[in-house]
Amino acid sequence: MSKMSEMAMTIEELRNAAAAITDAANYLAQLFSGEETDAQPENPAPVQKPALTLEQVRAVLSVKSRAGYTAKVRELLQKYGASKLSQVDPSNYEALLRDAEVIGNAT
Known part of the structure; x- marks a missing residue:
């Protein structure tokens, strides 16, 4: 695999990881902020690999x-x-x- 395509795949994986971390942080912030809601937290759509x-x-x-x-x-x-x-x-x-x-x- 060329260095550029490897780099593009790595960048995409990093973006997916960053999105997952952001979602987890938002969920935890909501969970521990005292602003609980009766509704279950929304499950994000699974991230599909390109x-x-x-x-x-x-x-x-x-x-x-x-x-x-x-x-x-x-x-x-x-x-x-x-x-x-x-x-x-x-x-x-x-x-x-x-x-x-x-x-x-x-x-």
Whole structure:
């Protein structure tokens, strides 16, 4: 993954964390301010991670391929029913990246 896309993902995660902290602080302030209401605190909508893009997935797979794991990358694509990345269903990008992360990581 390129440094810019990693940075963009990190910034988005920080923003999501900041929003969650703000919500928690507001809830605690209301809870301990003595201004209790009969209504239950409103549950915020769950924060959704932004959908992965073809370019983000391509960046990770190209790094693995350049590191000498081209055959393993091809096997992964076939696992998801494709001969090339553009044929992979975008709903499988996250799982594909999880699988790709272990390529080359001997444990």
